[in-house]
Amino acid sequence: MRRKASLVLLAFAVFCAAMSPLMRWYAFPRLAKIPPSQYQEAVLEAKNPTLIDYGTMKAKKVPMVTIVQTLKGNVEASEKIEKSADRDVVVWDALSYVQDAEGKMVSKIPERYIFDAHSQEPVHATGEMVDGDPVKREGIEFKWPFLTEKRDYEYFDAQARITRPIHYKGTQDFRGVKVYYFEQTIPWTKVPFPRTMPVKDITPESLAKTGTTRWYTTIRKFWVDPTTGAPVYGEEIQRNELRGGTLLGDRDKVTVFAGHVKMREDYIQSTVDLVKSQRVLVLLLTSYLPWGFLVLGALLLALSLWLEARSRRPGDPAPSAAKDPEPEPVKA
Amino acid sequence: MRALIAAATGLAVALALVLTITAVGAPSGETSPKPLLTTVPKHP
Numbered sequence: 001m002r003r004k005a006s007l008v009l010l011a012f013a014v015f016c017a018a019m020s021p022l023m024r025w026y027a028f029p030r031l032a033k034i035p036p037s038q039y040q041e042a043v044l045e046a047k048n049p050t051l052i053d054y055g056t057m058k059a060k061k062v063p064m065v066t067i068v069q070t071l072k073g074n075v076e077a078s079e080k081i082e083k084s085a086d087r088d089v090v091v092w093d094a095l096s097y098v099q100d101a102e103g104k105m106v107s108k109i110p111e112r113y114i115f116d117a118h119s120q121e122p123v124h125a126t127g128e129m130v131d132g133d134p135v136k137r138e139g140i141e142f143k144w145p146f147l148t149e150k151r152d153y154e155y156f157d158a159q160a161r162i163t164r165p166i167h168y169k170g171t172q173d174f175r176g177v178k179v180y181y182f183e184q185t186i187p188w189t190k191v192p193f194p195r196t197m198p199v200k201d202i203t204p205e206s207l208a209k210t211g212t213t214r215w216y217t218t219i220r221k222f223w224v225d226p227t228t229g230a231p232v233y234g235e236e237i238q239r240n241e242l243r244g245g246t247l248l249g250d251r252d253k254v255t256v257f258a259g260h261v262k263m264r265e266d267y268i269q270s271t272v273d274l275v276k277s278q279r280v281l282v283l284l285l286t287s288y289l290p291w292g293f294l295v296l297g298a299l300l301l302a303l304s305l306w307l308e309a310r311s312r313r314p315g316d317p318a319p320s321a322a323k324d325p326e327p328e329p330v331k332a
Numbered sequence: 333m334r335a336l337i338a339a340a341t342g343l344a345v346a347l348a349l350v351l352t353i354t355a356v357g358a359p360s361g362e363t364s365p366k367p368l369l370t371t372v373p374k375h376p
Contacts, residue, residue, distance in 0.1 A: 007338040014342030022350040030354040037361030041369055041376070070368045075360050095368035108370065270376035 002311040009304035016297030024290040032146050032282055033117035034090045036078040040071045043267050044234070049259025051100060054199040057247065059255040064101040067261060070094065071142065074112075081114060081125045088117035091127075092142070096158075106257075107194045111158055113141055120145045120229065122156075130158045131195050138163040144229035146282055148180055155182075159216050160189045172223065174232055175272050179223040191216045212245030214256065227279040227286075232272050236261040 044067040051062045077091040092113045098106040109131045114123045122128075122137040129135060139154030155166035166184035173179070193204035193214050207214075216239070223233040240256035248254055263271070 007334055010335055011338040011342035011345075014339040015346045016342075018343050018346035019350065022346060027350050027354055031357070033358070035358065035361055037363060039364035039366055041373060043372060043376075066372050068369045068372055072364055072366070072368055073361075075363045079360065093368065095370075097368075097370050099372065103372075105370070110368070267376050 002307050006304045006307035006311065009300050009307065013297050013300035013304055016293045016300060020290045020293040020297065023285055023293065028285040029118055032285055033088055034073075034115075034120075034143070036073045036075045036088075036090050036117065038071065038073040038090070038092075042069045042271070043067070043264040044069065044236075044261045045264050046259030046261045049257060050255050051106065051259075052242070052254060052256045054197070054202055057242075057254060059258075062100055065106060065257070065259060065261075066099050066101075068095075068097045068099070070097075077127065078114075081123065085123055085125070087123075089123050089125075090115055090117045094142075105196075105198055107198065108196050109158065109194055113137070115140075118146065130161055131192070133161065133192065135161050143231065144182075144224050144226075146227070146229050147286065148224055148226040148229045150180060153182070155184050155220070157184075157186050157218070157220075159218070160186055160191050162186070162189065166220065166222070174223045175268075177225055177232055177272060177275065179232055180226050182222045182224060184218075184220040186216070186218045186220070188215050188217045190214070207242075207245075207247065210245040210247040212242050212247040215241045215243055215253075225275045225279060227282050228275055230271075230275045230278065232275050233263055233268055235263070 046065045046067075048061060048063065049065050050059050051065060052059050071092045071094050074091040074093050077093075078089045081089045081091065092111075092115075094111040094113060096107075096109045096111075098108065100106055111130050112127050114125050114128050115121060116123055120140050120143060122139070122141075124136050128137065137156045139156050141156040141158070144153065150168050150171070152165045152167045154163050156163045164184060164186060166182045169181045169183050171178060172181050191214050193207050195204060197203060197207075218236055218238040221235040222231045224231050237260050239258045241253045242248060242256055243253045
């Protein structure tokens, strides 16, 4: 009986010992994925920024500018791309909608971001764009990979359509969550005009004819939960200028926007709550289950060996000899 | 020999379980009917 029990325990011990690395290195990369149907919104605000008035072409201080950022997973598009990409792909249709304190549209920039559901590596496919311009992203955007490392990453800047390093600047505590702080500086760069301008008569083409160009610089800050790779908070110190051309008259440049953009308080709280709930699922696959299985496997193995040793104790009758009866001769 | 068979059984069950779970995966779901926002939402 003891021998049978020790064999069963041994089977369970091997099962647990095998499950530990399988969960961490086989199941985790295949199960931890951004769902293709994800829908997420965030509201960011810039208080007292400088904003251009396209009517007078002069910059002025305004009470508030609000940025509404929506990410919407396009399941049909991701399934179509997955057929040729041979991996799980997420397609995010995004919109950054900017409005002033009176609710008037300042700009709206649509994007399509296509990436690997687990690694966040960009996937290049037809439809990848920023504001209607086809792009070929390098690096990450919006989200870091699962199990973010303490190192610099390449981050895509949608305004400038360029990829630059975003630097790891240290570990911090953000509202009870251990986060990695990243910062990226995009130096003054010439960028295209948005396709949708706030004034009907002004178009990117009409602006280009005047010889005026648009320039942009930003300092981008992200506080990222390293387990899920999700930013729990973000800020941006951004400046936009129009430079040169006949449109500005005798002026060299005019500020289009200058302000410090921060996530709205209620969205910070909801993002922190969401990240806290999601990180448990990732930790389950990367830590809780692998370590749990390993410890359980070791315990079961020890118990199995102990039972086996007891069953072989000197002086104990051999189990087979004691229980197997002598065969009786068959009588015809 | 019986110990080897027990160990092999444990290993086989672990492999089968993990392969099944990963093969099934999570459902894709459907594209959200919610629009890309052009108004400021009051609360998340």
